[in-house]
Amino acid sequence: MWPYPKVIAHRGGGILAPENTLAAMRCGLEHGFAAVEFDVMLSKDGIPVLMHDPEFGRTVSGHGAVADTLAADLQKKDAGKWLAERFAGEPVPLYADIVHFCRQHGIWMNVEIKPAPGVEEETGRVVAEQTQALFADVAVTDDLHLPLFSSFSFSALMAAKHAAPTIPRGFLMDKVTRDWKACLQELAARALHTNHKYLTPEMTKEIKDGGYGVFCYTVNTPERATEILHWGVDAFCTDRIDLIPADF
Numbered sequence: 303m304w305p306y307p308k309v310i311a312h313r314g315g316g317i318l319a320p321e322n323t324l325a326a327m328r329c330g331l332e333h334g335f336a337a338v339e340f341d342v343m344l345s346k347d348g349i350p351v352l353m354h355d356p357e358f359g360r361t362v363s364g365h366g367a368v369a370d371t372l373a374a375d376l377q378k379k380d381a382g383k384w385l386a387e388r389f390a391g392e393p394v395p396l397y398a399d400i401v402h403f404c405r406q407h408g409i410w411m412n413v414e415i416k417p418a419p420g421v422e423e424e425t426g427r428v429v430a431e432q433t434q435a436l437f438a439d440v441a442v443t444d445d446l447h448l449p450l451f452s453s454f455s456f457s458a459l460m461a462a463k464h465a466a467p468t469i470p471r472g473f474l475m476d477k478v479t480r481d482w483k484a485c486l487q488e489l490a491a492r493a494l495h496t497n498h499k500y501l502t503p504e505m506t507k508e509i510k511d512g513g514y515g516v517f518c519y520t521v522n523t524p525e526r527a528t529e530i531l532h533w534g535v536d537a538f539c540t541d542r543i544d545l546i547p548a549d550f
């Protein structure tokens with residue numbers, strides 16, 4: 303049901319490093335995390351890059367949109383300085399480069415497909431195609447060496463399913479809605495990823511009894527982590543890799 307690690311570093315290194323950068327992946331690894339979640343979006347020229355926000359302004363300074371910017375120009379942008387001066391010059395990474403780094407260091411990946419508005423299907427398809435090529439040497443049954451896709455976008459995940467059916471999927475729902483099972487069935491997903499704030503023990507049991515894994519975001523205290531694990535939640539991501547160890 304959930305063959306993956308239990309504690310996952312959110313956006314690479316949680317609060318300790320600039321999200322969705324190579325520095326974040328290194329930071330997670332230094333803290334003992336061999337499991338990571340990050341967000342993937344398409345550049346203007348259709349290249350998957352790591353990015354959470356579709357618009358610049360928070361992690362990348364200035365104005366403009368990721369979907370209007372070429373990958374080569376995104377790679378020149380500073381995605382580190384916003385957090386701390388010591389991260390200045392940390393670039394927006396290409397998804398392919400992060401996959402290489404993670405595979406080299408044995409880091410398992412939850413790849414969140416994060417489409418810019420209006421390009422959901424294209425993002426799901428392109429990320430899935432590239433992922434399939436990057437993992438072509440891995441057996442389809444080798445769960446720990448294949449990534450797990452997730453997305454809030456049903457259509458992006460459907461497109462990923464069509465393009466790369468052998469890469470597993472989890473569906474992200476902020477609040478679990480009544481149609482959760484139908485969604486998971488149509489996606490042939492193996493897990494439901496949801497906000498721990500709205501999850502209940504009863505709902506956890508229902509999803510688990512349905513044969514699916516339950517993953518929660520973003521759990522930042524050990525007390526809450528203990529509580530939801532007690533409910534039967536399989537795994538969670540955390541920003542507080544300083545408070546919640548990988549072997550929690």
Ligand code: G3P
Nearest residue numbers: 339341414452495519539
């Ligand atoms: O994949 C879990 C979590 O990352 C979803 O929310 O906004 O942090 O990408 P967000």
Ligand code: MG
Nearest residue numbers: 339340341414
């Ligand atoms: Mg995410």
